[in-house]
Amino acid sequence: MTEFGVDVSAEDIIDTLGFFDDWEDRYKYIIDLGKELPALPESARTEQNLVRGCQSQVWLDSSLKQGKMYFGADSDAFIVKGLLAIVLAAYNGKTPTEVNAFDIDAYFNDLSLLSHLSSTRGNGLKSMVERIQAEATEAL
Amino acid sequence: MNHFDVGELRSQFPILQQRVNGQPLVYLDNAATTQKPDSVIDAIANYYRNDNANVHRGAHALSDRATEVFESARQKVAEFISASSKDEVLWTRGTTESINLVASSWGGQNLSAGDRILVSAMEHHANIVPWQMVAEKHGARVEPIPVDADGSINMAAFVSLLDERVKMVAVGHVSNALGSINPVSEIISLAHGVGARVLIDAAQSIAHWPVNVAELNCDFYAFSAHKMFGPTGMGVLYGKRECLESMPPYQGGGEMIETVSFAGTTFNKLPYKFEAGTPNIAGAVGLAAAVEFLQGIDRTAADQHETQLLARAEQELDALGGYQIVGKASQRVAVLSFIGDFAHPQDIGMILDKQGVAVRTGNHCAQPIMDQFGIPGTVRASFSLYNTVEDVDRLIAGLAKAKMFLA
Numbered sequence: 001m002t003e004f005g006v007d008v009s010a011e012d013i014i015d016t017l018g019f020f021d022d023w024e025d026r027y028k029y030i031i032d033l034g035k036e037l038p039a040l041p042e043s044a045r046t047e048q049n050l051v052r053g054c055q056s057q058v059w060l061d062s063s064l065k066q067g068k069m070y071f072g073a074d075s076d077a078f079i080v081k082g083l084l085a086i087v088l089a090a091y092n093g094k095t096p097t098e099v100n101a102f103d104i105d106a107y108f109n110d111l112s113l114l115s116h117l118s119s120t121r122g123n124g125l126k127s128m129v130e131r132i133q134a135e136a137t138e139a140l
Numbered sequence: 141m142n143h144f145d146v147g148e149l150r151s152q153f154p155i156l157q158q159r160v161n162g163q164p165l166v167y168l169d170n171a172a173t174t175q176k177p178d179s180v181i182d183a184i185a186n187y188y189r190n191d192n193a194n195v196h197r198g199a200h201a202l203s204d205r206a207t208e209v210f211e212s213a214r215q216k217v218a219e220f221i222s223a224s225s226k227d228e229v230l231w232t233r234g235t236t237e238s239i240n241l242v243a244s245s246w247g248g249q250n251l252s253a254g255d256r257i258l259v260s261a262m263e264h265h266a267n268i269v270p271w272q273m274v275a276e277k278h279g280a281r282v283e284p285i286p287v288d289a290d291g292s293i294n295m296a297a298f299v300s301l302l303d304e305r306v307k308m309v310a311v312g313h314v315s316n317a318l319g320s321i322n323p324v325s326e327i328i329s330l331a332h333g334v335g336a337r338v339l340i341d342a343a344q345s346i347a348h349w350p351v352n353v354a355e356l357n358c359d360f361y362a363f364s365a366h367k368m369f370g371p372t373g374m375g376v377l378y379g380k381r382e383c384l385e386s387m388p389p390y391q392g393g394g395e396m397i398e399t400v401s402f403a404g405t406t407f408n409k410l411p412y413k414f415e416a417g418t419p420n421i422a423g424a425v426g427l428a429a430a431v432e433f434l435q436g437i438d439r440t441a442a443d444q445h446e447t448q449l450l451a452r453a454e455q456e457l458d459a460l461g462g463y464q465i466v467g468k469a470s471q472r473v474a475v476l477s478f479i480g481d482f483a484h485p486q487d488i489g490m491i492l493d494k495q496g497v498a499v500r501t502g503n504h505c506a507q508p509i510m511d512q513f514g515i516p517g518t519v520r521a522s523f524s525l526y527n528t529v530e531d532v533d534r535l536i537a538g539l540a541k542a543k544m545f546l547a
Binding site for chain 2 (some may be wrong): 024025027028031055056057076077078079080
């Protein structure tokens with residue numbers, strides 16, 4: 001299992017995804033990232049941690065340790081889970097100020113994955129990012 | 141003489157000529173919305189280029205022309221569904237608004253505490269929620285008609301639910317999630333037997349075969365233009381004259397009144413009583429063009445074509461393995477709803493999209509039946525008359541790749 005944001009950073013993901021030419025390699029990599037993301041324990045899959053999407057569901061568990069934010073996330077869909085790993089690589093282990101300063105749209109745009117972030121109802125990813133940002137603001 | 145040539149038909153749909161993600165587009169999301177032929181697109185554009193004016197009130201040539209095309213569209217739709225008069229054809233924004241109109245206006249007048257409304261367990265949310273809203277207001281209850289594991293209505297259970305407290309039976313002609321064709325003629329006559337009214341949600345059937353509301357003897361029939369090659373934001377509510385006459389207006393405003401004073405207001409006659417405000421005139425023009433498009437096609441041949449596509453898709457999906465069809469009612473339109481035993485429907489849909497194949501994934505706004513089946517949703521490939529055997533083969537090739545990718 002990989003700790004995203006520690007073992008794999010946002011820069012690592014940008015470098016690796018940029019290296020692939022065709023969508024098949026890109027999506028295989030995204031799915032592999034999802035497989036590396038530690039599953040959330042059943043106890044963290046609570047109604048409160050659930051971010052509802054129209055199609056798939058996302059769970060988000062967060063904690064604050066010594067001024068830094070840590071997130072665990074899970075989904076019932078493989079590709080969405082890979083996208084969650086990509087989000088966590090950007091946010092994990094950062095201070096609330098750093099979380100708020102991070103331009104997630106630019107990051108997904110660099111990865112040519114912006115359509116996944118902008119589909120409001122589809123996959124719960126957008127709602128999860130909004131929840132992370134709200135929690136960071138609260139922790140300021 | 142009408143004929144059916146899929147290649148020629150397809151060439152009338154400019155949107156289908158494009159590439160998506162580097163591949164020629166395979167559009168299999170027709171149950172969500174159908175694409176529009178040149179004739180519909182041109183009719184709407186020409187209306188705005190040449191005839192646009194407000195209807196029924198202008199003292200000038202353009203207004204007369206706009207009124208003429210608007211009202212002749214209503215006549216065309218009345219003939220298309222075999223309504224006895226164009227006064228029984230109301231314009232709405234779509235099926236959802238048509239159902240809300242009946243729930244609010246008819247329901248508000250006719251429902252009281254203890255009354256029951258029956259809807260099938262596989263209805264679209266649009267044919268559940270409006271009834272729940274009005275039922276709650278009047279102390280009535282919305283109850284599901286059980287659906288069997290194969291996706292067909294359990295008629296014995298339906299019969300046992302019927303009593304004189306049932307005031308409305310609202311069912312889809314075709315299930316949007318599973319494609320099941322419901323035995324609406326039988327449902328209508330059984331419901332009438334206990335004095336209930338019947339609303340048929342025809343959103344998913346209107347593009348597939350000719351309808352005759354007089355023969356069906358339903359009280360209300362609702363459908364959307366955009367699912368039958370017409371524009372979005374345009375819909376129809378057919379209602380029997382006797383029902384519509386006694387119902388109160390749905391919304392207030394201009395057009396729906398006869399006289400207004402602060403002492404009191406009197407309402408316009410049918411169908412205008414239910415059409416407050418400036419209507420979607422271009423939508424009516426586009427819908428009329430869509431009706432003409434359908435009338436120019438051999439619809440029996442079109443139906444056979446779609447049935448062949450479904451049979452081929454089912455057979456090839458079966459041969460591929462790893463996928464299970466959800467909903468196997470004996471009577472179905474060309475909708476293939478399925479799940480993979482190796483991944484979430486959304487994963488499968490995303491991999492198909494990368495290959496230029498457009499399908500819908502999710503619960504299809506029919507959560508109760510998905511809950512009953514214990515699945516989060518399905519992948520739904522829905523075919524239309526312009527789809528081809530090549531489209532089916534591209535879908536199956538895409539699904540083979542999705543399986544390789546995700547399994």
